[in-house]
Amino acid sequence: MNHPRSLNRPHVELRDVVKKYGPKTVLRDLTLSIGEGEMVALLGPSGCGKSTSLRILAGLESADSGQVLIGGKDVSATPTRERNMGIVFQAYSLFPHLTARDNVAYGLRIRGVKTAERRRRAGELLELVGLSEHVDKYPNQMSGGQQQRVALARSLAIEPDVLLLDEPLSALDAKVRGQLRDEIRRIQLSRGIATLLVTHDQEEAIIMADRVGVMREGRIGQIGTPADLYGNPQTPFIAGFVGIVNRIPGIVTDGGIRVLGADLEIVNPELRVDAAQPATALIRPEDIDLAHDDAARFKVMDKQLRGIFTAVMVQDEVLEQPLRIDLPTRAADRFQVGMGVQMAVQRRDTVIDHPTEREAAEAQALSQVETYR
Amino acid sequence: MTAAVDALTPDTPDAPDSTGPEPAEKKSSRFTFRTLTSGSVLGALPFFAFVAAFLIIPIIANLIRAFQDPAGRFSVATMAEAVGPTYRQAFWLTTQLSLLTAVIGGVLGVILAWALVSADGPRWLTSLVSSFSALASQSGGVQLAFAFFAMLGTQGMVTGWIESIAPGAMAEFSITGFLGVTIVYLYFQVPLMAILMLPAMGGVKKAWYEAAASLGASRFQYLRDVAVPVLWPSIIGSLLLLFANAFAAYATAYALAGGSLNLVPIVIGFLISGNVLLNPGLAAALVTWMMIIILAAMGIRFLLTRKSDQWLSN
């Protein structure tokens, strides 16, 4: 349900933000824009700087250089409390001594809204997040998922220009995470609030956001729609982070890389591997097709039913790791364990990575065999 | 710091706050008293017997004596005498001293606790201050009194400094008077307050301030609406403990003022050791009243902190 938004003018921007903590540079020239009504996710491993970016946007930290713009205005010097942003933290951000309703009403209270009115609006918001029966409960009487709903309602109460979600689901268990994910997205879309989502969970980013930026060591490696990122990763890190890849050794040729009997273009030639040298191609399980061939080297080792698709694990003596091929379950039914299979890569290009020692040896071995076949 | 001087000394690691998985359900010990075997009772016996012999029984003996008249029959006369006109002044003075040192110690202690919790500087400094706070909070004793004689007594070091800057300023002051004893008590009351407030102040989550700021609150509004409401039970509770601590102190007061300060513990001491008059029954009654006051303070403290402890844990 990700509609790409046409961005006439970004609503929120971080421009060339640099942030250092002592000798360590946490953000390097970070540039990011979020359009009105758009949800952008910053995805990356811990320490990559995604939370710092959010905090700088919120005004909880200040950048060493660079600008923060909201609606075109530079707000770098504006304190948090004047930025009118809703923030949902990872956990424990509710005021423990206030009920859910009073928590949600707090922002309104600061703005001078009269008691009856703000209690009413708080009640509405709590109903929006499905907690109308819990309005008078205290945070320690609620589950983690419920607390995060209250936190969301509270952040929406002030009708913010921007919504900042700092790993809002990371502290919750899987089932709750799924439900809350959809609800947050639904509410965000219906209200049309520009939103920044920070997470280390790629599934969450892909499912919820309009655009996803993968961060690593203070920089955004690639930003694009989930489909872009998933289908056209530009670096081995991104390919492996946003989804599953098979690492398949091959030999670089003049035009690209030869792997599994196919010639593929190289997406990231800046990696600079010389021709006739081994390299590892990163190919997704669903980008390989199988055909039954008793004379083939690769044999089916295992099948894992995953619902509408099945992961078929395929092994060859030369390769240390089995390869995973995802097929629709009905198609996978044709293959039995022990069967020989021929593999066909369904793409024209691939991301490559430097091979490990083992993979280099495997690449050589595989290429030898192909020649004599 | 040492893992187990934890009883006093807080460990101050730079742990990020409030990032963690869903708070686990508290492991409820599913042992009921039914699972007690004779073996387990036996193993605990030495300890319980010891405590019974040297704590419980003496207390009970004291209680019994307090409600007896000199002939040994049940009577509330001794208890009445203990709060009669002769001794009321002692209670009043002790209460004043305890209140004063509790309140001043409380304010300064909270400031110190705040500093310990929010310090961003070198770790060794924070650690040093917190360990010495722990030790200082324990220092109520005769040696402390003598150290203060050396510092603020008539020939004291600091007395000399003050005299050289402002001659005559120290003429009225005596370390053995009410004010002097207050100052000495503060030496252990302030760090004690700091130590007591550390868990509570450490439990104040940074996310609360940040959330409040995002909702438009100024620092003052945050303090007024979140920090103080959450912390005040702990503050009052700790003040009560400081009060009880000061009320019960004997050694420091005696070493400083001998008999000249009319404090309840001192009076009890005289009555027990027969310094002026030997009257163990009255001593027992005074002790009982003192314990009632202390127990009341602790009781209120317990009720106050039960709820706020919940807010501040996690």
Add this chain to the structure above:
Amino acid sequence: MIDRPNAPTVSTRTSRSSGGRGGNAATTAIFVVALIFFFLPWIAAAVFGFTRPGEGITAAPLLESLQNPKALPAIRDTLLLTLASTLLMLALLVPTNIFLNLRAPQLAKVAEMLSVLPLVIPAVALVSGVSQFYRAVAPAFINSLWSLVPLYVILSMPLCYRAIDAGVKALDLRTLFAASSSLGAGTWTTLLRVVLPNLRVAMLSAALLSVAMCLAEYAMASLLLHYTFPVFLVEVSNNNPRGIAALSFITIIITWLLLVAISAMSRADRATDTATDKVRKN
């Protein structure tokens, strides 16, 4: 005398947010002031105790106080009491705590509440009660100096129990015992070889607390008419204030040195822990 909170652990939030920036100068200033006030009385004690007007720095007051015929017996008695009380405290609390945590957790709760009781019962109160009861029942006991030993254990119990309890609770006793017995060790072996070494720091901390208390305990000793070091100090303080100041200074130095030694040991312990963790991870 005083109540103590549960072993407080504090996470100093690295407050790099705008709230904490100005705080740094303020907190450092507060620390400096605090440290000055913590140390100043003792510096004064040292200055007062080791100088004499007209003579400059001298150990004469100290020596004179020690030459008092009552001095050395008092010191000896206090040291003996300290040793005995600390050992008794350890011998009573450590096995009990291990046992309770392992076998009878509900009793452990009761024990914990009992251990806090002495905080509510000031020393003078305990003296009053002990005096009442034991003078009637066993006067010889109460007249002996050694009667102070169990009483000192009671007085130090709240803090020491907490310290040991914290150490024991930090160990996963059940797992330790299970693992140890699966390797063939009996209960006693496990206790001596496995559990106790891990409790080293907790035991030492409890010992430190006990020692600090015994060296300074005045109320019970004086009111039960025994002559210990603190009693000596008070008695002589009028005649030889400087000597007494010197002795007080020495007492606190001993306590500080013990504290430093134990924290060094605890840091060493933790270094080995992280080292073994690293080895395990690889």
